[in-house]
Amino acid sequence: xxxxxxxxxxxxxxxxxxxxxxxxxxxxxxxxxxxxxxxxxxxxxxxxxxxxxxxxxxxxxxxxxxxxxxxxxxxxx
Amino acid sequence: xxxxxxxxxxxxxxxxxxxxxxxxxxxxxxxxxxxxxxxxxxxxxxxxxxxxxxxxxxxxxxxxxxxxxxxxxxxxx
Numbered sequence: 772x773x774x775x776x777x778x779x780x781x782x783x784x785x786x787x788x789x790x791x792x793x794x795x796x797x798x799x800x801x802x803x804x805x806x807x808x809x810x811x812x813x814x815x816x817x818x819x820x821x822x823x824x825x826x827x828x829x830x831x832x833x834x835x836x837x838x839x840x841x842x843x844x845x846x847x848x
Numbered sequence: 849x850x851x852x853x854x855x856x857x858x859x860x861x862x863x864x865x866x867x868x869x870x871x872x873x874x875x876x877x878x879x880x881x882x883x884x885x886x887x888x889x890x891x892x893x894x895x896x897x898x899x900x901x902x903x904x905x906x907x908x909x910x911x912x913x914x915x916x917x918x919x920x921x922x923x924x925x
Binding site for chain 2 (some may be wrong): 775778790793796800804805807808815816820822825827831835836
């Protein structure tokens, strides 16, 4: 079994209210210099990592894991 | 400016209903062999990456980004 990771982040031009909330909470706790953006991480267990499987994961991420209008994703194996 | 990434994942022994839902949705779409676990990814913009800053990020992650009872986290710079 192998793990393929898909990272999904809000695109840079998209407001990120979750990240903003975390940034502000950090400020209240004394972490002044941190600016946070929040996204999602998916760990996908696959049989083995082949180019075909990676292509399938890419399709999976595009249709199900990321809303590509507002989010970008990357597949890391 | 530099980016430090914090990955937060549910611990292996913890049920992951989000990941389960994604896994099942994948099955309905024909991706039979994928088992998914869902976590969070935080991209933290910091001034520069020094051991002190990384230690502060680790503390930030421990207190604010992860619920260490049920989630594990890693700091990647």
